[in-house]
Amino acid sequence: MMIEAKDVSVTYKESPKPALIDVNLSIDKGEFVFIVGPSGSGKSTFIRLLLRELVPTKGQVTIAGQDIIHLRNWKVPYLRRNIGTVFQDFKLLPNKTAYENVAYALEVINKSKHVIATQVPEVLKLVGLGDKFESYPDELSGGEQQRVSIARAFVNRPPLLLADEPTGNLDPNTSMGIMSILNRINKTGTTVVIATHDREMVDSMRKRVVALADGKVMRDQMRGVYGED
Amino acid sequence: MYTVRIRVYYFLAEAYDSFRRNWVMSFAAVMVVFISVLLVGSITFLGHIVGKITSDLENKVEIKIFLKDSATKEQVQSFEAKIKELKEVKTVVYITKDQALVDFKERHKNQPELIEQISGNPLPASYELSLKNPRDANKVAGKLENLPERKTVVEKINYARETIQKLFKVTGWIRVIFLVLITFLCFASLALISNTIRLAIYSRRKEVAVMRLVGASNWFIRWPFLLEGILQGLIGAILAVLLLLAIKAFVLAQFQSSVPWLPIDINSSFYNLLVFWLMLAGIAIGAAGSTIALRRYLTT
Numbered sequence: 001m002m003i004e005a006k007d008v009s010v011t012y013k014e015s016p017k018p019a020l021i022d023v024n025l026s027i028d029k030g031e032f033v034f035i036v037g038p039s040g041s042g043k044s045t046f047i048r049l050l051l052r053e054l055v056p057t058k059g060q061v062t063i064a065g066q067d068i069i070h071l072r073n074w075k076v077p078y079l080r081r082n083i084g085t086v087f088q089d090f091k092l093l094p095n096k097t098a099y100e101n102v103a104y105a106l107e108v109i110n111k112s113k114h115v116i117a118t119q120v121p122e123v124l125k126l127v128g129l130g131d132k133f134e135s136y137p138d139e140l141s142g143g144e145q146q147r148v149s150i151a152r153a154f155v156n157r158p159p160l161l162l163a164d165e166p167t168g169n170l171d172p173n174t175s176m177g178i179m180s181i182l183n184r185i186n187k188t189g190t191t192v193v194i195a196t197h198d199r200e201m202v203d204s205m206r207k208r209v210v211a212l213a214d215g216k217v218m219r220d221q222m223r224g225v226y227g228e229d
Numbered sequence: 230m231y232t233v234r235i236r237v238y239y240f241l242a243e244a245y246d247s248f249r250r251n252w253v254m255s256f257a258a259v260m261v262v263f264i265s266v267l268l269v270g271s272i273t274f275l276g277h278i279v280g281k282i283t284s285d286l287e288n289k290v291e292i293k294i295f296l297k298d299s300a301t302k303e304q305v306q307s308f309e310a311k312i313k314e315l316k317e318v319k320t321v322v323y324i325t326k327d328q329a330l331v332d333f334k335e336r337h338k339n340q341p342e343l344i345e346q347i348s349g350n351p352l353p354a355s356y357e358l359s360l361k362n363p364r365d366a367n368k369v370a371g372k373l374e375n376l377p378e379r380k381t382v383v384e385k386i387n388y389a390r391e392t393i394q395k396l397f398k399v400t401g402w403i404r405v406i407f408l409v410l411i412t413f414l415c416f417a418s419l420a421l422i423s424n425t426i427r428l429a430i431y432s433r434r435k436e437v438a439v440m441r442l443v444g445a446s447n448w449f450i451r452w453p454f455l456l457e458g459i460l461q462g463l464i465g466a467i468l469a470v471l472l473l474l475a476i477k478a479f480v481l482a483q484f485q486s487s488v489p490w491l492p493i494d495i496n497s498s499f500y501n502l503l504v505f506w507l508m509l510a511g512i513a514i515g516a517a518g519s520t521i522a523l524r525r526y527l528t529t
Contacts, residue, residue: 074447081444091439095250107239108445152443 001065002160002191003027003050008059010045010215019045020056021215027193029159032186034202035195036226037212043195046212047164050193051083052076064159081109084153084161084190086182088168090145092137098124098148099133105152123155124148127181143174147181154185161185163194167201175201199226244456247433254429255461261425262465262514265418266507270473272414273503274495276407278481281492283400290363290396292370293387294356298326300382305354308378312356315372317365322357326350353384366393419514426458426518430526437526447527454519462515466508473504 003026010020020042027033035043048054049061052068061068068079092101099120106116124130127147137145146166153161163182167175179201186192196202202209202225209224210217219227248255294312296305313321324332329352337343360366366388373379373386430437440450477495485493 077441077444077446077449079444080442085442091435091442093436093439104439105443108440108443108449110236 001026002029002031002063003193004060004062005046005049006060008049008056008061010042010049010054011057017215018057019215020049023059023212023215023217025210025217025220027191029191030186030189032183032192032205032207033194034205034207034209034224035193035212036197036202036209037218038197040214041212042215043197043212044164045215047162047193047195050160050162051085052079081156082158082160084150084156084158086146086149086153086161086163086166088165090137090142090149092145092148092152094137097134097136098129098140098144098151101137101148102152102155105155109156119155120151123151126154126184127151128177141174142170143177146170146174146178150178150181150185154190157188158190160191160193163192163196165196165198166194167196167198172200176204179205202226240452240456243453244460247453248457248460251429251433254425254432255457258422258425258429258458258461258515259465259468261418261422262462262511263468265414265422266466266469266511267472269411269414269418269510270469270503270507271476272407272411274473274476274481276411277495277499278493279403279407281494283403285492286396287363287400288359290360290366290393291388292358292360292366292373294358294373295353295384295387296355296382297384298353304378304382308376308382309356311376311378312358312373315369317360317362317369318358319361320359322359324355324357326352326354329353329355363393364397422462422514423518423521426461426515427522430454430519430522434526437523441527450527451520451523454523455516458515458517458519459512460515462511462513462518463508465515466511469511470504470507473507474500 005023005025008020008023009018011018023042023046035046037043045054049056050063050068052071055069063079064082066079071079093104096104102120102124103116106119111119121130121133124133127150129144129147129151132140132144135144137148140148146169150166161182166182167178170178175198182192182194183205206223206225209219209221209226211219211221211227300308309321309323312318327350330347330350333347333352334344358369360369370386370388373383376383437450477500481493481495485491
């Protein structure tokens with residue numbers, strides 16, 4: 001099992017209404033899962049939970065068998081090295097080139113220059129940016145920036161890749177491109193979890209769909225569709 | 230060892246790089262450290278000079294004992310032995326009647342009519358006592374008044390009692406004022422500097438967020454900021470110290486030559502000590518400022 005959440009509830013300090021209520025969810029190794037639902041349904045909270053950016057008020061979360069709730073703070077960076085993350089706003093460093101942005105993820109975990117020099121070009125080619133190594137983020141289109149961020153998330157070959165609204169800022173055509181890259185990454189054995197409210201995308205992919213509403217799991221369907229909001 | 234060396238180089242390169250890239254913020258931080266250190270340094274300079282002048286004034290406090298012409302040599306000698314025994318007394322200078330006359334004539338050489346009026350030598354012999362601690366003037370005078378020789382040997386004991394008390398009141402206040410001023414300035418500088426650094430790091434919080442996202446350990450994130458902070462603090466402090474040196478060499482020297490009777494100068498040993506502490510303060514402020522400012526972004 002890659003991800004296992006048991007009776008997980010999350011309440012933010014700022015609001016009395018819980019963001020997640022008694023969520024039970026298991027995701028197997030190598031799965032491709034959409035978490036869908038309207039804004040405020042708890043999708044992002046679930047992603048942040050897996051990144052250990054917050055701890056649940058109650059319940060248990062394990063990733064690859066490891067309890068991440070009771071993880072010591074100084075171990076959290078090591079958890080994150082095994083999780084690739086992609087966000088709606090790309091989160092690229094504006095003063096580094098595409099190449100440097102991807103290389104940065106390897107520098108941080110102390111990989112050698114040799115490893116960096118072989119893996120970074122490879123993964124940039126994989127996402128279709130073989131000719132944009134030296135471009136800075138503001139010289140790239142939204143779709144290209146998202147490809148850089150996917151390359152950065154995947155360059156370390158993490159067993160798990162999380163994406164929070166990866167196509168939120170992109171037009172439908174570009175979105176399709178991004179999805180097919182994520183699909184290709186999934187084919188290499190990486191578990192992919194995508195939080196989205198991109199109906200068209202979910203319906204066209206026919207993957208497992210977990211629908212959240214008001215912090216509860218409403219539906220969990222293999223080869224599912226977006227369904228009703 | 231090999232990886233450690235690579236790391237150090239990497240961190241230094243990152244620190245230098247971001248210093249260059251964020252040069253507006255870096256410049257602001259350097260300037261704030263520069264101005265703060267300069268202010269604290271100049272006030273300390275001023276305090277040092279004022280301290281020297283006041284202690285110079287205080288050391289001029291002395292007790293003068295005029296002797297009776299009728300006192301015998303033996304009486305005077307035993308009296309001298311007694312005043313030399315007083316533990317508060319630093320030096321005792323005996324001025325003979327002849328010497329007193331010579332001094333008097335020297336002092337009034339511009340008023341020959343005054344000197345002409347003197348026949349013989351009406352001036353008494355005297356002792357001039359300087360004290361280890363000028364604040365003991367009252368006590369010593371009291372002791373002298375109670376000696377048995379007060380009636381036989383001593384004509385008059387002179388010391389500027391009121392003036393001394395006023396002087397000590399004033400010098401005491403001056404010291405307190407400077408201490409308060411320096412403390413206040415130190416705190417103001419600290420607040421200013423930590424604010425500037427906080428602003429600099431706030432402008433790069435996205436960078437920190439990305440670092441955490443890709444699994445950078447807290448120390449990996451902290452080092453470049455720490456080194457950058459130290460670099461900024463050090464540069465600011467060096468600039469300020471250089472300017473202080475210029476002030477000492479040119480401005481103070483100029484003042485000194487126009488008022489030679491006042492001790493307007495900074496001892497080299499004091500200056501060196503000050504430089505040491507100011508540099509250390511610059512480095513410490515830079516390091517502490519960036520660490521504290523980063524803390525809220527590294528809560529995991």
